Amino acid sequence: MPTCKECKRFFPLEEDPGKGDCVQRVIDPRQAYYQAKPVSADKDAVKCPSFEKK
Amino acid sequence: MAVRAETLKELEEKQEWWWAAEKKRSSRLDYLRKAMWKKGAIGGLYPAGLYIDLERPVLQTEKARELEFSPDPYVIKFAKILAHVLDNKTIFITDHSQLVGYLGSQPHTITWDPTLAALLNHEVVNDPTSIPEPMDESLKTITDVANYWAGKSDLDKILPHMDLDDAMKVLSGAIGWGVPLSRGGYSGKDYEYIMSGVRAFEDVIAELDRKIEEADAKAHEPGASKEISDLYDKMNMWEAMKITLEAGIRHGKRYARLARIIAENFETDPDRKEELLQISEVCERIPAKPPRTLQESLQYDLFIQLFSRNEAIEGAWPSRPDYYHGPYYEKDVTIDKALTEEEALDLVGEFLIRAAEVSQYKVRWAREGLQGIEGTWVWTLGGVKKDGSDACNAMTIALLKAARLVRVANPTFAFRWHPKVSDEVMRECFECIRQGLGYPSMRNDPILIANAMNWHGHPIEEARTWVHQACMSPSPCTKHGFQPMRMANATANCAKIMEYVFTRGYDNVVNMQIGAETPPAETLTTYEQVFDAWVTQMKTIFSILVRPVNRARILAPKMTPRPYLSAVSERSVDSGLDVCDPSISRGNAWITAFTWVENADSLAAIKKLVFDEKKYTMAQLKEALANNWEGREEMRLDFVKNAPKWGNDDDYIDSIMLDCLREAAKFSRELKCPSGNNWPILPENVSGNIHYANIVGALPNGRRLGDALYDGGISPGPGLDKKGPTAVLKSCSKIDHISDGRAFLLNTRLSPTQLAGEKGYQLWKTYMKTWADLGIDHVQFNCVSDETLRSAQRDPEKYQEVIVRVAGYSAHFVDISRKTQDNIIQRTVQGLG
Ligand code: SF4
Numbered sequence A: 001m002p003t004c005k006e007c008k009r010f011f012p013l014e015e016d017p018g019k020g021d022c023v024q025r026v027i028d029p030r031q032a033y034y035q036a037k038p039v040s041a042d043k044d045a046v047k048c049p050s051f052e053k054k
Numbered sequence B: 001m002a003v004r005a006e007t008l009k010e011l012e013e014k015q016e017w018w019w020a021a022e023k024k025r026s027s028r029l030d031y032l033r034k035a036m037w038k039k040g041a042i043g044g045l046y047p048a049g050l051y052i053d054l055e056r057p058v059l060q061t062e063k064a065r066e067l068e069f070s071p072d073p074y075v076i077k078f079a080k081i082l083a084h085v086l087d088n089k090t091i092f093i094t095d096h097s098q099l100v101g102y103l104g105s106q107p108h109t110i111t112w113d114p115t116l117a118a119l120l121n122h123e124v125v126n127d128p129t130s131i132p133e134p135m136d137e138s139l140k141t142i143t144d145v146a147n148y149w150a151g152k153s154d155l156d157k158i159l160p161h162m163d164l165d166d167a168m169k170v171l172s173g174a175i176g177w178g179v180p181l182s183r184g185g186y187s188g189k190d191y192e193y194i195m196s197g198v199r200a201f202e203d204v205i206a207e208l209d210r211k212i213e214e215a216d217a218k219a220h221e222p223g224a225s226k227e228i229s230d231l232y233d234k235m236n237m238w239e240a241m242k243i244t245l246e247a248g249i250r251h252g253k254r255y256a257r258l259a260r261i262i263a264e265n266f267e268t269d270p271d272r273k274e275e276l277l278q279i280s281e282v283c284e285r286i287p288a289k290p291p292r293t294l295q296e297s298l299q300y301d302l303f304i305q306l307f308s309r310n311e312a313i314e315g316a317w318p319s320r321p322d323y324y325h326g327p328y329y330e331k332d333v334t335i336d337k338a339l340t341e342e343e344a345l346d347l348v349g350e351f352l353i354r355a356a357e358v359s360q361y362k363v364r365w366a367r368e369g370l371q372g373i374e375g376t377w378v379w380t381l382g383g384v385k386k387d388g389s390d391a392c393n394a395m396t397i398a399l400l401k402a403a404r405l406v407r408v409a410n411p412t413f414a415f416r417w418h419p420k421v422s423d424e425v426m427r428e429c430f431e432c433i434r435q436g437l438g439y440p441s442m443r444n445d446p447i448l449i450a451n452a453m454n455w456h457g458h459p460i461e462e463a464r465t466w467v468h469q470a471c472m473s474p475s476p477c478t479k480h481g482f483q484p485m486r487m488a489n490a491t492a493n494c495a496k497i498m499e500y501v502f503t504r505g506y507d508n509v510v511n512m513q514i515g516a517e518t519p520p521a522e523t524l525t526t527y528e529q530v531f532d533a534w535v536t537q538m539k540t541i542f543s544i545l546v547r548p549v550n551r552a553r554i555l556a557p558k559m560t561p562r563p564y565l566s567a568v569s570e571r572s573v574d575s576g577l578d579v580c581d582p583s584i585s586r587g588n589a590w591i592t593a594f595t596w597v598e599n600a601d602s603l604a605a606i607k608k609l610v611f612d613e614k615k616y617t618m619a620q621l622k623e624a625l626a627n628n629w630e631g632r633e634e635m636r637l638d639f640v641k642n643a644p645k646w647g648n649d650d651d652y653i654d655s656i657m658l659d660c661l662r663e664a665a666k667f668s669r670e671l672k673c674p675s676g677n678n679w680p681i682l683p684e685n686v687s688g689n690i691h692y693a694n695i696v697g698a699l700p701n702g703r704r705l706g707d708a709l710y711d712g713g714i715s716p717g718p719g720l721d722k723k724g725p726t727a728v729l730k731s732c733s734k735i736d737h738i739s740d741g742r743a744f745l746l747n748t749r750l751s752p753t754q755l756a757g758e759k760g761y762q763l764w765k766t767y768m769k770t771w772a773d774l775g776i777d778h779v780q781f782n783c784v785s786d787e788t789l790r791s792a793q794r795d796p797e798k799y800q801e802v803i804v805r806v807a808g809y810s811a812h813f814v815d816i817s818r819k820t821q822d823n824i825i826q827r828t829v830q831g832l833g
Helices: B008-013 B017-024 B027-035 B055-067 B074-088 B118-125 B135-149 B154-161 B164-171 B201-219 B226-265 B270-285 B294-311 B321-335 B341-356 B364-369 B394-406 B423-434 B445-456 B495-503 B527-559 B563-567 B570-575 B597-612 B618-626 B633-641 B651-668 B688-694 B725-733 B757-773 B786-794 B818-826
Strands: A010-012 A019-027 A032-040 B051-053 B091-094 B109-111 B184-186 B378-382 B412-417 B441-444 B491-493 B591-594 B681-683 B747-750 B778-782 B803-805 B810-812
Touching: A010 B226, A019 B226, A032 B226, B008 B017, B017 B394, B027 B341, B027 B394, B051 B055, B055 B074, B055 B135, B074 B226, B074 B294, B074 B563, B091 B226, B118 B135, B118 B154, B154 B527, B164 B527, B201 B226, B201 B570, B226 B270, B226 B294, B226 B563, B226 B570, B270 B294, B294 B321, B294 B341, B294 B563, B321 B341, B321 B378, B321 B394, B341 B394, B364 B688, B378 B394, B394 B412, B394 B423, B412 B445, B423 B757, B441 B445, B441 B757, B491 B495, B491 B527, B491 B688, B495 B527, B495 B597, B495 B618, B527 B591, B527 B597, B527 B651, B563 B570, B591 B688, B597 B618, B597 B633, B597 B651, B618 B633, B651 B681, B688 B818, B725 B757, B778 B803, B786 B818
Parallel strands: B051 B109, B378 B412, B412 B441, B491 B591, B591 B681, B747 B778
Antiparallel strands: A010 A019, A019 A032, A032 B091, B441 B778, B803 B810
């Protein structure tokens, strides 16, 4: 079962690699940006449409 | 929108300023301006493409559930919920940006705070337009959140402790506006403490640690007293304050990390990489340590504001950006030459954009009253320093220039004029007005400083630090002088005073006895008796509005505390008391007087046509008003056309206006806030004149139920000022702007053709000199032609960027209702010279 830590978009915290940020590029009708959302390294990634293996 | 083919010069000659700005600004500012999602509601509904952000309510609710059975005192639980949001919300960095931070998880979201009021949550549940897809899932989440906070939200907790009779009258929406909450209204800030450059969050945390340590030691010495008992509450408050500041620092570092991740893993452009690393460095430091550069200073300010809006719904943005950021601008641009003027303008312009996009979900009546904008972000520029010397600096000019480049409708500026302001700065103000921004509004600094001393007893050095707490009202930003929360419900729909004279206080629109049971109108046999009834109704309405605010201020420290706002306020850091605690505030309350001038025009009409000329009886007038003038058109027109109207330098009516104001002023000194200070009135309107159109019944000035009310403050009724601009100023100058009230809004329309070129500037300057000499405290200008406004009504797509001054704020013309648009067009265009 894939987890976030195996994903290209997961960036672990140095002080606590069990946690990290899911960083994604988003383009909406007006602007483009990068977003970061805290996730845990072991989060189940099965249903994540953005999962991409490292 | 395609870039226009004409040259910049051609566009400027045609006064198509919104297109000219597009050509003038840098490519970065152009991108960021067009990237901005406008958040202001149109016709009470949020524009297409915007969605309610469900992330924060979910985070708040999950943390609240987790803490439900923890032994923490409420204030610490509340601080932990705030920290949980700052630690876990989605953050983002927009391409080309140099400043970061937004309330929501995505740029097109409107944040919703479910902890405030069940009535707000019900509106979210029933919102027809802004619930995000997938709808079923969102509705499930919204319902779960709303159900959790039912009975636990601030208003639900506070209401049972109020006088329910007063509360129901306020909530009827007939006479007032807003709710008495310390976390919903207009928060002042102690900028002298937190923005002076000598301390930042780490310094405050160190101070809080000292306070906690000292108190803890004292609490455990042998002995017992009330003072020792109080220390436990104070230690909890200090602890809560610390939790919020530490969360703020961590939040800054989250941006530092994201900027670094983008620079190191995604960005390929070396220049942008450099900028991202710069953002990272800034946010590694800010808000923990004091700023060193303009970018750090602006970022610091932005974080302070955003954290406060994570704690409360703030409908205003009191601020003095030139005063507090000016030293950093001077250092970076003038002294160190680390930034060119253009680079600095990019930062300043982006700062305006970052503020413009801030959004918090509000109840429908608030959206209707603030058409086209998110709140009244009126930033204060100019003025004097504490020693009385001119406070204008290079940042004042940069802000005025940046405003013309980005042309956002919110924030707007209000400029504190005083006799030492340089011609260079006045020209910059004029350029903004001439280019149709509707701002800065001009404020008379010497008058308003004297006014602050007169009404609230602020010492002169503190009075000189004043900023606009909302659209109009000055508040110092000092330890004891700043008002932590202006609770918006002390906003009187004053036309009801007149209406209730004829209905004995019964409100026929909401079917409720609200006013006083004054004698039946038909039994009033002299003008003096009518005026006495008016005074009784005025006192009754003002009291109903003020009492809940006073009560809420007393309840706030325990029931709805503000640990973050307290943490950035010296009074609370020193005392360990919540920032809203009346014992540590000097008091700076005011009653906003919407729909005020209708009273003077109505009383003058009664005096002249009923008592002087005896053309009608009070019974006939009462009957005509009860029937909304139906079948009495001739009589109605008599009251419109043949009665004196305010704004024409006519002593007959101007003296009535003074009588009304002076009775209100006398009563304002009897009404006391919990700090023991006065409640002066402040006539202004936002777009309440439209919101109340269907709430205020027919009036003796000839207005029918449903007609727009006047545009507010002491502005004459639209089209009723027939004697030119000097006559308007003369009428207004009969008011004592120091002692008759806290401030008085005056709308003026000028012709863009007349203001063209150097001649236009000189005409305006002469007008401003008359205004200043007459001691009037405020004036603001609309400078867009009827032709442009009518074209914009016909073809809104082409005129998306036309801005107008509505009342105490500006808005894009296409974002306001047709009724408000018409009301602005009806205002008299004053010819100068
Ligand atoms: S994209 Fe999906 S799988 Fe990858 S880190 Fe983000 S949440 Fe986890």
